[in-house]
Amino acid sequence: MALARPIGILLAKELRTEFRTRELVATTLVFVLIVLVLFSFTFDPTAVESRRFGPGLLWLALLFAGSLMLHPSFTREQSNETLMALRMAPIEPVAIVTAKILANFCFLAVAEVILLPVFAVLYNLKLWPVVGRLSAVLILGTLGLCIVGTVFAAISSQARMRELLLPLLLLPLLAPALIASAEATAGLLEDPPALSTVWIGVLATFDTIFLTVTWLFGEYLLEE
């Protein structure tokens, strides 16, 4: 694929930028931790209650974190006008968007790997036996969040009140992904754990549809 090389180079660039400061991953981690602690005040986090509310809380926390952490992916470029340089480079605009989606996916995935054990401990959940299936849900759900989130970060970076606007645009649109991820995770916490093919299907459809729409229409967002 002709796109693979530019995507690889751009992804490496995104990861290198982040690795130098580690701001995004660090702030996301702390943010989700704060949210998880705050959630524990809203109900009694015993094992039974956690099984009922845990998956929803986890995904809601990730969604909020995503709507905040995705924001810099384009505003970062604006401060030094580096998006202009990317656009002038002989690469497809789709490659820029895809690399950013993948980079955001990596950041959020790293955060999730660190957060999941903490979440399991804090909320008395046995996640280890289902870790394989759980990672499938996490990958699909995070991918959906990152696809739409990255495109909407490009949208909101061009508007006024952009910090406020991104969650506003993103959260209602992610409703199906939130429902499907939370329900699939809830299924894994039941006894015996079961992975719902319906919800995995919804997640996969969500990802496929919006990846296609991004490929078809995303490049328009990068024009000047």
Next chain:
Amino acid sequence: MATVANPIEVKKQGRQAFATLGVALLLAVAGYCALFVAPTERTMGLIQRIFYFHVPFGWTAFVAFFISFVASIAYLRSRAPKWDWLAVSAAEVGVPFVTVMLVTGPIWAHPVWGIWWTWDARLTSTFVLWVLYVCYLLLRSLIDEPERRAVVSAVFGIFAAFDIPLVYFSIWFFRTQHPQPVIGAGGSLDPRMLDVLLLCWGATLALAALLLPQRYRLEALRYEVERLRWESDRRGGAATFSEAKK
């Protein structure tokens, strides 16, 4: 742009007045039929008559959002500003229509279901639909440069439209409480009720068809004003907003 004194424009306004009168009359007839002609529903009684407004306003809003979706795609493909005007006009007509649907729903639900609101598939997805298009209008108001605004909101509009079936499908898995569709297969609707329903739908469609061109003209005028302002600001400099965009 023509001034108001232009005879063609005056003629247009005359026709506009007639159209407005016609739509008002149609709405009055539809309202009369919904209240007095349609038979009273056996179990729900009078409150069921709200159905003749609730459903047509919803259907018409869906038509409006569909127009907005198609216009958004057409804008990205052609870059003709008129498609952007159509997209925003249709969305702005659709939002109040969905609002009517969302308000009349609970008025009906309270005596019939005993609650104002329930989180079932249709209600929730309609609510999400409403939020998405309110966000669409909000997004537009936060971008000043007309071309940027058109591109960015078109992309958002397309994303929102693709999201609606997914929202509906995913919420549908939580057991639904909304009355199942009574039109088409499996439904049992008195033929007179169906006639009145279709008449009401026609009336709301006519109302939307009256409002849409008005809003479209307003958007075209706004664009013209912005373009002129832009050009006078940049006189001598490089205008990104060239005459070619007219």
